[in-house]
Amino acid sequence: MAILPKNFIAIDAEITIAGGANGVPFSLFDPNHPFAHQNQYRPLPYYQYENKFNDYSQFNRERHLIIEEELTITPPPLDxxxxxxxxxxxxxxxxxxxxxxxxxxxxxxxxxxxxxxxxxxxxxxxxxxxxxxxxxxxxxxxxxxxxxxxxxxxxxxxxxxxxxxxxxxxxxxxxxxxxxxxxxxxxxxxxxxxxxxxxxxxxxxxxxxxxxxxxxxxxxxxxxxxxxxxxxxxxxxxxxxxxxxxxxxxxxxxxxxxxxxxxxxxxxxxxxxxxxxxxxxxxxxx
Amino acid sequence: MKKVIILIIIVVVLSNLPPLKWIVGPDDILYSNASGSFTFNELNYAGRNYQLCIVNFEAFKSVHKEDTLLFRITPINIFKFWRWNEYLTNDKYKLHYKSWKEIETKRGPLVNKTNWQAF
Structure with missing residues (x-):
């Protein structure tokens, strides 16, 4: 149990900062993001490169970009x-x-x-x-x-x-x-x-x-x-x-x-x- | 350079607004659940749209307790700048994308369509 100095308040915070490979930020955590999905097995997401809170060993996460392939189907008629x-x-x-x-x-x-x-x-x-x-x-x-x-x-x-x-x-x-x-x-x-x-x-x-x-x-x-x-x-x-x-x-x-x-x-x-x-x-x- | 950028911005904005938006027409997209037991194709010009898809999918869910997630199987094409406004604001593009190849491989060829399948 941590002993806090007087006049300090304990804050439990989740920090989410997501960056794309090219430096353009995008949210990996938007469930409806069209191009990125993350399967994660923890209650709340957090993600930051070189962040001291980021511990890959604790969580089993898979991140992958979804490539939206060109679709070439023509629906057939009702026969x-x-x-x-x-x-x-x-x-x-x-x-x-x-x-x-x-x-x-x-x-x-x-x-x-x-x-x-x-x-x-x-x-x-x-x-x-x-x-x-x-x-x-x-x-x-x-x-x-x-x-x-x-x-x-x-x-x-x-x-x-x-x-x-x-x-x-x-x-x-x-x-x-x-x-x-x-x-x-x-x-x-x-x-x-x-x-x-x-x-x-x-x-x-x-x-x-x-x-x-x-x-x-x-x-x-x-x-x-x-x-x-x-x-x-x-x-x-x-x-x-x-x-x-x-x-x-x-x-x-x-x-x-x-x-x-x-x-x-x-x-x-x-x-x-x-x-x-x-x-x-x-x-x-x- | 500044003029070119302003021109590009004007073209993008105008192409996303009526009447230019009407000229390119609505984007007819396709939907499916993960197993392909529910599929729907839009033909927006005749009112066969996302709302009708949802009405059908809700009815599907009332009789099927499994596989009740709807996916968009038509990809977003980021180069279609005239659809950017729709991509950002239209609910249908907020559906998860799933590859039709993946769904079709799992489902196999369709012999007789059920009333929940358009393809």
Missing amino acids: LKKAFNCFNQVQSAGAKYSIKLCLDVPNNKNPLALPPETGSQTGHTFIVITKSNAGKTITQVFGFYAKQHPGYLFPWRAMPSIILNNQLREINASLEMSLTQDQFDKLRQKAFDLAKNKYAADSYNCTNFGMDLFNSVRIKPIVVEKFTVFLPVNHIGPNLLELTKTPQMLFKKLKSMKDGKDAESPNIIIDTTGKTKAPLSHGECN
Whole structure:
């Protein structure tokens, strides 16, 4: 036990000074530091070169720099054939089928607006298909995307598309309808065919895919107005882009159907609170 | 020399602010847990973003009690100066980085994706 002279106070202090090899200081102890990690087996870290408190023999520490390697993977699409295979797990005789056309607008407070950062938040339209029988239900939730950001210089160009799982995506408006088995079979083939299309922001986007699929099994198709957007930072080509189908105009249509007491209004949900989410999807099956 | 430095600073600052920031577009990155049983890819232009990834990962955690740490598998590229602001302020870049090679080697090839896997 140390005997302290009178008028002295004992202070138990941890000192942390970290320096990089090139003298540039960086914190090795930030748990979220992108380039450096330290595995240490003591309650509190401290670290200082040539410091009398630094005793390597006492602690088992490993320091290493993390090299963030260039990543070269392209996520594959949801395999729609495999996704539809999962519906085979539910017995078809007497099964109930339904399809729901869903949309998520980028600005819940102003559902008909496209935010100024045009192209960054376009909103999304997607499909929920459900088959249920004898207490067993399979649901698949999917939507159509461009494989990457369409860009600002040529936002209307056709580009490779991808189908992705859209489970738990926010739903601001939806319209649900039930299907017969024949309609379901037709829908399955139509989904495969439409998924082959290229993505084009103005002429074939997620809303075109969703509405085309939904309308393929309807007698009275849903029709929406065109949507003209201004591209503030586009310097090549026209600054006005006319989109044939959009989540914004689909929202307007579904809301007018709901407000106008359309025969299908009980099957329409409008919710701009952000609380309504798409159900869990099922994944792929052989 | 002083003018060059000032010019560089102006370019860096402007490239990190709208509207130049909008021209380069959002940085779509990828996420995974350590075993690759949860994977997610962003497509920010259509709202498939970090927030949606977190919503999905929280749901994943509610049914999986193990392997519940989310990693960023897309590296930060320090030379992309137009993303410096995002690198410093966006929560998604505060996630630990983990090498996808390492995760994929452990997981092996994917036959059928579960609903928690984008790749």
